Amino acid sequence: METNLPDKLDDMINTLNARFFERDSxxxxxLIAVLARQHILMIGPSGTAKSALVMELSKLIKGTDYFQxxxxxxxxxxxxxxxxxxKDLEKGVxxxxxxxxxxxAHLVFLDEIFKANSAILNSLLTILNERYFYNDGSPVKVPLMSVIGASNEYPEEGEGLDALFDRFLLRFEVDYIADDGNFISMMKxxxxxxxxxxxxxxxxxxLQEMAERMVIQDDVYTALSKIRNELRDEGIRPSDRRFKQSLCVLKARALLQKRQSVLMEDLVILEHSLWETPDQKDAVSSIVRRHAQDAVIRMLETIQHxxxxxxxxxxxxxxxxxGLEASEKMKRLKEDLNRLRAQYEDRSVEIEILLHKVNAMQQDIILSTMYGDGEAEKGPSGIFYRM
Incomplete structure (x- = not known):
């Protein structure tokens, strides 16, 4: 990876987290949307800092043109x-x-996005999807990276806004600050x-080019296929285009985690992408999270087994x-767990628990082979050995 560039993403996250409370996700x-050159929708009541957050983000990137x-x-x-x-109109142009x-603009924030009327809807859809604006009938390539749409509510059925809603690959619900301590900090x-x-x-x-070069492991593709089938069983059918577009989001998340390949855990971001209506959110989240956690859970279960x-x-x-052979194998299992802990920092607690168990088991193995027959004693892991 190019030196220091991913570290600058950390700086941006830290700067924004210091200014906006309870907005980590x-x-x-x-940042994932901008790195992936995709659009994101934020749904929530007024006064939840949606526009302020996007404006602050634009200020952190020197040279971007921002439109709101x-x-x-x-x-x-x-x-x-x-x-x-x-002047052109006088010439019939x-x-x-x-x-x-x-x-x-490179970054665009459109508040109350679903108030868009038919007079502007077609041009808006073309810019969002094809990144072209037709001026005097000629397509002009626009520098747009991401449109961040905001609304106080979801579009209602029959309003003709399904296509616009579909253009937003990521969708988040934003609410008021919940924690009293964070609320007081925000006030101060x-x-x-x-x-x-x-x-x-x-x-x-x-950084966007680096994200594009991320490698996606075969098990991730397999998981996406399984997610697709499980969603279909629930009557949820995201389009093939949405699944294809989701790959760049997975790559961007991997880059944000300072990796060079997409892992199963990156799938978790798709809980904000693969639902079509709000009532599908919980089912999608459950299915996606189960597969996103499979990698760590599977590795931990294998090590424990x-x-x-x-x-x-x-x-x-x-x-x-x-005893010596088993102790050496246990040592390697602990090394695997330490690597996992460094790789999956957000799962460090459950990895640490298993690490303690393996340590205790290793001690039991040593005790078990040190002592032959004798009275039964309870070892560190709770297993009885003879002493």
Missing amino acids: EIEAL WLLTRFSTPEELFGPLSL YKRNTETKMPE HSGTDEPAPVMTLEELIQ EANEMLQKAAQDKSEEY
Whole structure:
């Protein structure tokens, strides 16, 4: 990996977490969306710092053009895409002046996104999906990286906004601060200091390229297929396009974790992507999380199974030779657990618990082979050996 660039992502996360309380998941998701060049939707009541968070993010990336707008039922295309050029109009050319407007922005925040009316909807969909804006009938490539949409509520059925809703690969529900301590800290925080840029636009582009190069292991593809089938059993059918797009989100998460390949645990981000309606969220989350945790759980279960087998054999074969062999194997299992703990920091507690168990088992094996027949005594792991 290019030196220091992934560390700058940590700096951005730390800066934003210091300013916004109880927004860890949203901050991570915003960075994943930008790295993956995908769009993210934030649903929640007014006053939950949705726009402030995105604006602060844009300030941390020097050189980005940022556009923000509040949509209403009466919003016009001019507000988003720029006014018609009068000079060109005199020549019969129907061309917009897009300077400082959405077609020239890298990051865009659209508040009350579902208030978009038919007059602007088609152009908005084209920009979001194809990254083109048709000006005077000619397609113009836009520099857009991510659109962050916000709304106080989900779109209602029959409003014709299904296509717009589908353009947002990640969807998050944002609520008010829950913890009293965090609420008081938020009240005390003035938020007047301007954040210093952490990286440049060029560095962000390098990070996006790094994310694209991430390797996806075969077991991740297999898990995605299983998730797809399990979702179908629940009557949930994300499109093939959504599954395909999800790969870049998985890669971006792996980069954020400073890895060079996508692991099973990265699948967890898809609990915010694979549902179609809010009532499907819980089912999707349950299925996705089960597969995302499979990797760690499977490795821990395998290690515990091997340790149990060695301990049972040691209770029968009390030879010093086997004791040394089993102790050496236990040592390797502990090394595997230490590697897992470094790799999966968010799972360190359960890994630490098993590490203590394996330590105790190793001591039991040593005691079991040191002493032959005698009175039964309870070893450190709770297993009886003869003394």
